Amino acid sequence: xxxxxxxSCVNCYACEPLCPNDAIYQAKxxxxxxxxxxxxxxxxxxxxxxxxxxxxxGAILDDLGTEVNPIGSLTGIPMELLAQYQAAxxxxxxxxxxxxxx
Amino acid sequence: xxxPVLNTSEAAESGGGCDSHSCGSTGDQLGHLPEHIREKVHNxxxxxxxxxHYFARMHVAVAPACNIQCHYCNRxxxxxxxxxxxxVSEVLTPxxxxxxxxxxxxxIPQMTVLGIAGPGDPLANPERTFETFxxxxxxxxxxxxxxxxxxxxxxxxxxxxxxxxxDHVTITINCVDPDVGGKIYPWIFWKNKRxxxxxxxxxxxxxxxxxxxxxxxxxxLVKVNSVMIPGVNDAHLAEVSRVVKAKGAFLHNVMPxxxxxxxxxxxxxxxxxxxxxxxLQKLQDACSGDMNMMRHCRQCRADAVGMLGEDRGQxxxxxxxxxxxxxxxxxxxxxxxxxxRIEAELKIKDQANAAKAELAKAGWVAIQGMKQDAPxxxxxxxxxxxxxxxxxxxHFGHASEFLIYEASGHDVxxxxxxxxxxxxxxxxxxxDGESALDVTIRELxxxxxxxxxxxxxxxxxxxxxxxxTPNGEHAMEAIEDAVLAxxxxxxxxxxxxxxxxxxxxxx
Ligand code: SF4
Ligand code: SF4
Numbered sequence: 001x002x003x004x005x006x007x008s009c010v011n012c013y014a015c016e017p018l019c020p021n022d023a024i025y026q027a028k029x030x031x032x033x034x035x036x037x038x039x040x041x042x043x044x045x046x047x048x049x050x051x052x053x054x055x056x057x058g059a060i061l062d063d064l065g066t067e068v069n070p071i072g073s074l075t076g077i078p079m080e081l082l083a084q085y086q087a088a089x090x091x092x093x094x095x096x097x098x099x100x101x102x
Numbered sequence: 103x104x105x106p107v108l109n110t111s112e113a114a115e116s117g118g119g120c121d122s123h124s125c126g127s128t129g130d131q132l133g134h135l136p137e138h139i140r141e142k143v144h145n146x147x148x149x150x151x152x153x154x155h156y157f158a159r160m161h162v163a164v165a166p167a168c169n170i171q172c173h174y175c176n177r178x179x180x181x182x183x184x185x186x187x188x189x190v191s192e193v194l195t196p197x198x199x200x201x202x203x204x205x206x207x208x209x210i211p212q213m214t215v216l217g218i219a220g221p222g223d224p225l226a227n228p229e230r231t232f233e234t235f236x237x238x239x240x241x242x243x244x245x246x247x248x249x250x251x252x253x254x255x256x257x258x259x260x261x262x263x264x265x266x267x268x269d270h271v272t273i274t275i276n277c278v279d280p281d282v283g284g285k286i287y288p289w290i291f292w293k294n295k296r297x298x299x300x301x302x303x304x305x306x307x308x309x310x311x312x313x314x315x316x317x318x319x320x321x322x323l324v325k326v327n328s329v330m331i332p333g334v335n336d337a338h339l340a341e342v343s344r345v346v347k348a349k350g351a352f353l354h355n356v357m358p359x360x361x362x363x364x365x366x367x368x369x370x371x372x373x374x375x376x377x378x379x380x381x382l383q384k385l386q387d388a389c390s391g392d393m394n395m396m397r398h399c400r401q402c403r404a405d406a407v408g409m410l411g412e413d414r415g416q417x418x419x420x421x422x423x424x425x426x427x428x429x430x431x432x433x434x435x436x437x438x439x440x441x442x443r444i445e446a447e448l449k450i451k452d453q454a455n456a457a458k459a460e461l462a463k464a465g466w467v468a469i470q471g472m473k474q475d476a477p478x479x480x481x482x483x484x485x486x487x488x489x490x491x492x493x494x495x496x497h498f499g500h501a502s503e504f505l506i507y508e509a510s511g512h513d514v515x516x517x518x519x520x521x522x523x524x525x526x527x528x529x530x531x532x533x534d535g536e537s538a539l540d541v542t543i544r545e546l547x548x549x550x551x552x553x554x555x556x557x558x559x560x561x562x563x564x565x566x567x568x569x570x571t572p573n574g575e576h577a578m579e580a581i582e583d584a585v586l587a588x589x590x591x592x593x594x595x596x597x598x599x600x601x602x603x604x605x606x607x608x609x
Contacts, residue, residue, distance in 0.1 A: 014167035
């Protein structure tokens, strides 16, 4: 029973000091949760602390691998706009990669 | 002894022509403040329009975490080409930050203020923020400290703030009404819970107001920043201004929303427009009242280094400061000398201003050659290219921003600044088929004159065609004197009774 931080984490540090079990640590390329220490905050708080402050949708998964903060739940940005934005970002990124290899 | 015969208007000219850099309100913008506050802010580049030409500030990015979400912020965004609050490329540890501050202070003696503003919220990172302040208070006591916060954690941080003797706090207050707040803040983190929408906004507002009152009670200067979001809080900000002034804020600074789709923010993606220059100016005028606004605010990045509007951060990256040997006690001596020199210069200017004000009071005409018909003249906006020092000393093509002044029948006042792309960097950098010159011309809309130390042949035609007269005749002159001189030329040429060129064309 443990939460997990995945690669969309932007290393903002917000979750780290909140964990009642010191389960979160700074690592490369992003913060990590020590699965042995994480209790999902049960017994300490009503809500998992890391997932309650994390500003990045989808960066934290529960023990079933489900996004605790799904897309659109925090920013209120409609899904299709986000998808468009992501596609544009990816295109820019790809163009930059192509430029480099050219 | 032969005296030349003077007619009244010449006498008035010589009376008004004293060497002062500020006429009326701009030079005197701190005049209404009590002495102890003036003492604190007179050499603070963020608070004093005059000081920002001479002194520099820096921010260090030690505070990555945030406890709220704003619709104009995207925590994923990180780009060193962007110059917006909350945007920063390198998060520093307190030790690195202290080293960087001392390196900058030793190399840029004009740096008087160190601020922590992000990239998250400083008070949501209390250990990192206060560790930095503690070290700096001890090692570099000649640097003023300030902090900029969303206010949520302010009440609980006040005791700690007072300990570090931080005398300036900026609170970003966008609303005092939770219904408005619900449209700006999607969530806050409060007492171990994420609280969404209006409910969260209500708590945030309460904490901000409480924090403001507590700071005012303890004699700590509070500046309030507001982001103007058209259709969301623009009509509400006059009320915000009234409330925060009543609670003791000494400055209220209204800034424009910056929202572009490529920022990936809620407002950016939803197509929320920012205010036009005119809308912003109108609101700033409505809010200013007897409290002067920070028209010169540049909305610096959270890791900005240098004079307002410039960023020398690249000279002080981590690997570069690693190699710097800093003898701070020696630097402090040099810094004190530089500060004393600038202070002396500012003092002379103050005296000149005071003398001028005396003249005006005594019934002399305060402004060069402008007589009773002056108030009937229409005001004119002029753009100025400057590298600092209060003089016109930047080439048109090198300017990445212009200061905007308004000359009118009774004074010259500083209105704000407009950023652009340096024309000489070439037109192909800005995409969308719009050249750098097009961007500049668009940014300078409403201005009738652009003053710079030099302007090339090429931009001349397009500028004139856009109704903006380029003028390189006042290089190295004090800005406000030059603006006034050009205004006077326009008056003599009869241009001030007529409508501006562009409006004539449109009509
Ligand atoms: S869920 Fe709770 S215990 Fe687990 S890492 Fe997050 S804060 Fe720590
Ligand atoms: S709060 Fe979220 S984004 Fe920030 S460090 Fe933790 S997991 Fe990463």
